[in-house]
Amino acid sequence: MELCNAIEELNKVSVNLELLKKKWAEIEQRLPVSGDWIQEDKSQYEIKCFEFNDILETIPKIRDINIRNLLPEYDCVSQGSRDVSDLDVSDCIMEFYSETFAQDSEISKYEHALKRERRRLIRNQVQRCVGDIDGMLYLLNVNMKGRDSSDQLKPEEIDPLRDMIRQLDGLIGDSVSRPPRWSDLNRHLHFGLVHDLYDIIRLDWPSIKPSVDSFFYGDDPFPIITQDIGELVDSADKTGIIGTSLNWTSITDVQFERLCADLLKALPNWENVEWLTPTHASDRGKDLEAFWVYQDAARGTIRERTLVQCKHRPNKSVSPKDIETLQNLSVTHGKVDLYLVITSGKFSDQVTQIVDRWNESNSKPKFELWEHWKLEQLLASHPHIIKLYGLR
Numbered sequence: 001m002e003l004c005n006a007i008e009e010l011n012k013v014s015v016n017l018e019l020l021k022k023k024w025a026e027i028e029q030r031l032p033v034s035g036d037w038i039q040e041d042k043s044q045y046e047i048k049c050f051e052f053n054d055i056l057e058t059i060p061k062i063r064d065i066n067i068r069n070l071l072p073e074y075d076c077v078s079q080g081s082r083d084v085s086d087l088d089v090s091d092c093i094m095e096f097y098s099e100t101f102a103q104d105s106e107i108s109k110y111e112h113a114l115k116r117e118r119r120r121l122i123r124n125q126v127q128r129c130v131g132d133i134d135g136m137l138y139l140l141n142v143n144m145k146g147r148d149s150s151d152q153l154k155p156e157e158i159d160p161l162r163d164m165i166r167q168l169d170g171l172i173g174d175s176v177s178r179p180p181r182w183s184d185l186n187r188h189l190h191f192g193l194v195h196d197l198y199d200i201i202r203l204d205w206p207s208i209k210p211s212v213d214s215f216f217y218g219d220d221p222f223p224i225i226t227q228d229i230g231e232l233v234d235s236a237d238k239t240g241i242i243g244t245s246l247n248w249t250s251i252t253d254v255q256f257e258r259l260c261a262d263l264l265k266a267l268p269n270w271e272n273v274e275w276l277t278p279t280h281a282s283d284r285g286k287d288l289e290a291f292w293v294y295q296d297a298a299r300g301t302i303r304e305r306t307l308v309q310c311k312h313r314p315n316k317s318v319s320p321k322d323i324e325t326l327q328n329l330s331v332t333h334g335k336v337d338l339y340l341v342i343t344s345g346k347f348s349d350q351v352t353q354i355v356d357r358w359n360e361s362n363s364k365p366k367f368e369l370w371e372h373w374k375l376e377q378l379l380a381s382h383p384h385i386i387k388l389y390g391l392r
Contacts, residue, residue: 001119003122003125004122005169005315007122008370010117011173013060014174015112016367017110017111017348018056020055020056020059021111023048023052023055024052024103024104027045027048027049027071027103028044030044030169031045031072031074031077032077032081033081033097033100037074037075041074041313046074052069053069059110062110062113062114063112064238065109065110066110067106068106070106071103072100072102072261076098076146093111096248099346118173118174118175122171122172122175123174123281126171126212127258127261128252128254129168129254130168130212131252131254133165133209133335135162135169136160136161137200137201138160140157140161140197141197141198143157143192144197145321149194150195151194152193153192153193153196153197158192165186165189166205166239167301168212179207179211179212180207181203181208183209184204184348185205188204201345212372213275245376245392246372246375246376246379247291247392248312248314248344248345249315251390252392253312253354255310256378257287257310258275259385260308260342261274261275261288261344262388263307263379264290268292269292269293270292270293270305271293271294271303271361272289272291273289274288275287275288275336283301286311287308287391288308289305290306290308291304292304303336304337304366305336305341306339307337307339307365308340309323309341309342310342310343311323311341311345312343312344313343313344314372317346317351318341318343318345318346318348318351319348319349319350320350320354323341336365337364338363338365338367339365339367340368341367341368341369343369343371345370346371347387355367379391
């Protein structure tokens with residue numbers, strides 16, 4: 001099934017779930033928890049229960065999760081309420097109310113599972129949208145230089161960004177709450193002046209992007225078939241060989257940048273790792289920024305500002321034209337202590353020679369190269385990252 005059709009199907013389930021929640025709220029209001037028994041109320045209660053069942057039949061299961069019908073009998077609630085009132089025992093009262101309102105938990109459990117499945121469905125596409133928005137904002141920012149802040153953006157300038165934000169909005173659906181400044185973003189898109197664009201670049205998107213990342217990245221656990229770790233260890237073939245190679249072609253450029261950020265965060269001596277700018281933007285020289293921190297006996301704690309460029313080239317060598325001109329780094333990005341280029345492939349001999357000569361001259365910044373073997377060596381100590389990105 002195509003993504004758009006799958007999302008539409010989930011949207012319909014979400015609508016029906018909202019109808020079910022609304023019907024349950026109506027039923028709750030008619031529960032005779034005071035102990036009163038009224039024939040007219042009972043008749044209306046039963047009608048509401050029939051309507052609830054009609055909606056429930058339209059809601060499919062999610063793997064092994066479905067919503068059980070736990071609606072209590074009107075007479076039982078009325079009688080039970082009087083009984084616990086007479087007993088006046090806290091445990092009995094709690095048990096009575098727990099059973100009476102058990103339908104609440106059933107609906108909540110299903111709603112949680114539905115939002116989880118939607119996140120699983122759209123995660124990759126959300127990541128692509130975020131990368132595309134990054135790229136659009138980068139190019140728009142470059143093209144706006146010299147423009148008056150009150151100028152109206154042309155349709156061909158702002159409409160692609162509007163469409164991509166709508167795409168992201170539609171993907172997210174009701175799976176998560178909208179992050180802060182979402183309404184500000186849409187207001188600025190609506191007016192579409194140059195100063196609105198600057199507000200999006202400087203205020204709205206920097207606030208929204210981390211929230212989207214946190215909502216859709218790495219929150220859901222992996223399914224585990226093992227019920228007992230001890231039994232797994234006892235039954236495993238302890239003479240077998242484990243796989244060591246990683247499937248770098250299984251991830252996108254955006255995912256590779258994110259993986260590099262996660263790896264640096266997991267490694268000791270790296271602080272304030274930040275994923276910065278749009279994938280595929282030209283001549284920017286950095287995808288991540290971080291600080292390499294170490295202790296010097298004489299100088300104490302040293303923090304070196306590091307720019308990181310990520311090159312996802314599993315089947316191609318990185319050439320000199322693919323990396324930032326070293327002499328331009330400090331001019332473009334201010335004081336830089338270390339320039340790190342990470343690739344999922346290899347560096348050409350020419351790149352290696354350039355870097356060796358640069359570092360031997362003691363020029364600043366220092367230059368470091370990490371090829372795929374270096375990444376695999378570091379990731380071996382962090383198997384959760386390997387699993388998270390499906391590299392093996």
